[in-house]
Amino acid sequence: MKQLTAVLMQDLRIDIRHGGQIVILPAFFLLIVLLYPLGLGADVKTLQTSGPGLLIIAALLASLLPLEKLYTDDLKDGTMDLLLLSQQPLSLYVTGKIMAHWIIAGAPLVIMSPVLAQMMGLGISWHALMLVFTPATLLFVLIGQIAAALSLNAQRGSVLLALLVIPLYIPILIFGAGALDLFQSGMSAKGPALFLWAMLAFALPLTPLVTVKLLKMQID
Amino acid sequence: MAVFSGKNLSCARGHRLIFEDLSFEIKNGQILALTGPNGCGKTSLLRIMAGLLDPFTGSLEWNGEKNPDFLAQNILWMGQETPLKPQLSVIENLQFLSCIMGGPSDKAAIQETLEKTGLGRFSHYPVRYLSMGQRRRTLLTLLYLAKRKIWLIDEPTNHLDKEGRDHLVKGVMDYTNQGGMAVIATHRPELWGSCTVLDVSAFDEGTAPERIAA
Numbered sequence: 534m535k536q537l538t539a540v541l542m543q544d545l546r547i548d549i550r551h552g553g554q555i556v557i558l559p560a561f562f563l564l565i566v567l568l569y570p571l572g573l574g575a576d577v578k579t580l581q582t583s584g585p586g587l588l589i590i591a592a593l594l595a596s597l598l599p600l601e602k603l604y605t606d607d608l609k610d611g612t613m614d615l616l617l618l619s620q621q622p623l624s625l626y627v628t629g630k631i632m633a634h635w636i637i638a639g640a641p642l643v644i645m646s647p648v649l650a651q652m653m654g655l656g657i658s659w660h661a662l663m664l665v666f667t668p669a670t671l672l673f674v675l676i677g678q679i680a681a682a683l684s685l686n687a688q689r690g691s692v693l694l695a696l697l698v699i700p701l702y703i704p705i706l707i708f709g710a711g712a713l714d715l716f717q718s719g720m721s722a723k724g725p726a727l728f729l730w731a732m733l734a735f736a737l738p739l740t741p742l743v744t745v746k747l748l749k750m751q752i753d
Numbered sequence: 754m755a756v757f758s759g760k761n762l763s764c765a766r767g768h769r770l771i772f773e774d775l776s777f778e779i780k781n782g783q784i785l786a787l788t789g790p791n792g793c794g795k796t797s798l799l800r801i802m803a804g805l806l807d808p809f810t811g812s813l814e815w816n817g818e819k820n821p822d823f824l825a826q827n828i829l830w831m832g833q834e835t836p837l838k839p840q841l842s843v844i845e846n847l848q849f850l851s852c853i854m855g856g857p858s859d860k861a862a863i864q865e866t867l868e869k870t871g872l873g874r875f876s877h878y879p880v881r882y883l884s885m886g887q888r889r890r891t892l893l894t895l896l897y898l899a900k901r902k903i904w905l906i907d908e909p910t911n912h913l914d915k916e917g918r919d920h921l922v923k924g925v926m927d928y929t930n931q932g933g934m935a936v937i938a939t940h941r942p943e944l945w946g947s948c949t950v951l952d953v954s955a956f957d958e959g960t961a962p963e964r965i966a967a
Binding site for chain 2: 535536539540542543546547550551606607609610611612614615616617618619620621626752
């Protein structure tokens with residue numbers, strides 16, 4: 534537990550001191566959403582029909598940005614070697630990394646989603662948005678970090694990472710956009726929303742274990 | 754008296770055997786110096802000892818018992834890399850590293866150890882402003898903080914000035930006098946007093962396999 538908080542605090546400290554990350558991601562998210570009315574026209578009807586999907590796609594793209602750096606520093610500077618000789622299992626380290634990453638790269642998107650939905654004129658309540666964006670961004674991080682561990686030693690890792698990850702994000706996109714659509718039309722969105730949470734319940738315990746295996750493979 | 758040993762180790766990197774049939778043995782209070790020209794496998798041997806690299810053949814033993822789990826938790830590995838985050842201060846870095854290595858993580862204890870390694874007044878400096886030598890010294894502080902039975906150190910005198918080197922040698926001597934074991938890859942075995950010297954290049958592929966280290 535002490536180790537988990539140590540990893541979490543260290544990562545948060547680095548990201549907050551470094552400054553960039555905390556501002557860049559929300560700004561990127563905002564910019565993508567701002568592009569839609571410029572490209573599609575500012576007609577409220579069009580934006581309302583395509584808005585839910587566009588919002589999730591923007592969050593998906595913003596989540597891709599910071600993934601590459603997740604494990605590279607620790608592998609290159611030798612921290613990973615020490616972690617393997619630590620008394621604690623590596624899964625605690627991975628869990629700490631995931632938590633820190635979501636706080637920096639996931640939570641801001643969740644918090645911004647009601648504002649952006651309002652901007653696009655979507656009739657979705659803020660708690661419906663939270664209900665969809667919370668599991669969606671967590672899943673983006675959980676699945677994305679596996680790919681980050683997989684592409685650690687690859688040249689041009691970021692391109693490979695995007696190619697690996699985007700197909701895996703498709704179910705999140707479909708169910709997320711589906712739920713938001715139903716919420717907007719006032720129908721019950723229980724099905725797709727619960728499916729997102731079910732995927733999260735499945736991914737939460739399993740994805741860190743996969744990453745631990747992958748990280749151990751990278752060290753020799 | 755504990756004995757850490759390796760039997761008939763060989764190491765393959767990229768389809769090439771770097772050394773083969775190498776055995777070593779080290780007891781409490783001993784220093785084993787690994788020597789040999791560049792590329793002969795000193796670092797690879799250290800990484801095998803640390804369990805970070807699987808040997809091609811052979812095994813590691815603790816008191817004659819094959820027990821890698823126990824080993825991993827009693828080894829402190831210090832390679833050529835500097836696992837320090839440039840954005841964070843010396844003390845924050847050490848708090849993290851000491852915590853994952855099972856040492857103390859309170860600031861007072863770390864500050865006290867930093868005074869001993871001559872970095873006391875730099876404790877709140879971000880690591881990015883430190884020189885390479887100062888970064889090495891920061892890592893030496895970790896050796897004292899994490900109370901482990903075996904130190905595996907890869908060319909520790911790199912980047913260090915004379916004062917830093919003397920300090921390190923004294924630290925290792927004190928540690929082994931108190932019953933610790935140290936394995937050091939070095940080009941200058943004469944620095945380490947009455948150490949056992951193991952020339953890794955003597956186990957180069959194709960040389961006589963009957964040569965066994967002390």
